[in-house]
Amino acid sequence: MSVPDSEGAAPRKALVTPPEAAGQRLDQWLAAALEGELSRSRIQALIRGGHVTVSGRPAHEPKRKLAGGETVAVTVPEAEPAEPQGEAIPLDILYEDSHLIVIDKPAGLVVHPGAGNWTGTLVNALIAHCGDTLSGIGGVKRPGIVHRLDKETSGVMVVAKTDQAHRALADAFADHGASGSLERAYSALVWGAPERMNATIDAALGRSTRDRTRRAVVNAGREDARHAVTRYSVSEMFGGASPEGALAALVDCRLETGRTHQIRVHMAHIGHPLIGDPEYGLAFRTKANRLAEPARSIAAAFPRQALHARLLAFEHPATGETMRFETALPADMAGLVRALRDLPRS
Known part of the structure; x- marks a missing residue:
């Protein structure tokens, strides 16, 4: 459940570990309990950052073993501003909702900033276009790139806007559609x-x-x-x-x-x-x-x-x-x- 934290802080989720959770790793149990809301790597980062408490005390260690019956609270801080910065680059948008965006990428557009292309990329364009609709990938307001096209290859791309969408789409691309409709x-x-x-x-x-x-x-x-x-x-x-x-x-x-x-x-x-x-x-x-x-x-x-x-x-x-x-x-x-x-x- 979500409960208010101290004044001005982000809302938190408070969960009670069942007896059968005894002996399980904190990060593994949380990843299952949150049902895909956050990736395991994101949960580990939150634990190390002091944003997860067990029975009122910061956990700090993802491998911590649970005893069962503890109250585990997770505070998800507001997403940090995106790096790199957004740029007003026109996009051919085929579909968009609060979870993802689908575009028809033109030839000549680099997908992600890198050596020789630190600006003018698809990521720069998406940060500017999506703005506050990016809820944060790994705690940063940025688009979640789950697949890429070469700079000079044109065509359809899907990009995630949320951690949950990023994880699900990344899994689909990782198994190349073997278990889904990709x-x-x-x-x-x-x-x-x-x-x-x-x-x-x-x-x-x-x-x-x-x-x-x-x-x-x-x-x-x-x-x-x-x-x-x-x-x-x-x-x-x-x-x-x-x-x-x-x-x-x-x-x-x-x-x-x-x-x-x-x-x-x-x-x-x-x-x-x-x-x-x-x-x-x-x-x-x-x-x-x-x-x-x-x-x-x-x-x-x-x-x-x-x-x-x-x-x-x-x-x-x-x-x-x-x-x-x-x-x-x-x-x-x-x-x-x-x-x-x-x-x-x-």
Whole structure:
């Protein structure tokens, strides 16, 4: 139950531990008792910060063993101001409520501040847009990023506004939809066309030995190897009626795992890198010379990897409803598709 604390302080939850709680860790028991309201890491931070009392005394130690019959009080302080600061950056909002926000991210927008991109990011934009509707992720008024898109990848993203939503969505993405309704689909424009129209790429990914900022297909036994599975289907071929004659293709990719650069590396691994990919498709740039105009010029100058997160479905963390969002190809990819469709067919 919630009871008023001392004047001016945040409200607290007071719970009485049952006899069967004897011997349990304080942080573990609280995480279960609060039924997902706070993550275990958040509860541990509150305990260490003196915001949890047992029988009226601050606990301080998450591993403290309970005896049963104690009164455990949890005070959740007001969320601290967000770092970084909000910036008025336009957002294409597909859906928003008090728990989460869904946006169609444009190419060129970095998701999270980092080296070389400390401002002008999606997080800066969300802090400014959401304002006081952010109840605090880990005690800070900030959006909860549960998945990311590369800077130059466009498409649908969901972001949490509360600790509870952040935990539920993070769990869904962590198990890649194995126990829920999570679904992710991407549209990719690739050089050539895969021999098989529908297939699964099951190839572990790790850091490239040539460039640590890049990923590569590696032996599954390597220490840094991460299981990675992409299902793809060829939606359309351009410049040829068969995979042998096609110059390019539109491919639908479905993620069973979510590794950094997964689709880009997997498609390059099978010999069909994304058009415009500056890291994994650079050796294929000359393929544009085989195209007729205007497709040749558009493909040669395409400024990014031609990848769009077109579909995202997930279970709403509060209502349990399946939310499904799908967006059309952005203007740059749509223009390239039109030009490729005009190619003579061999």
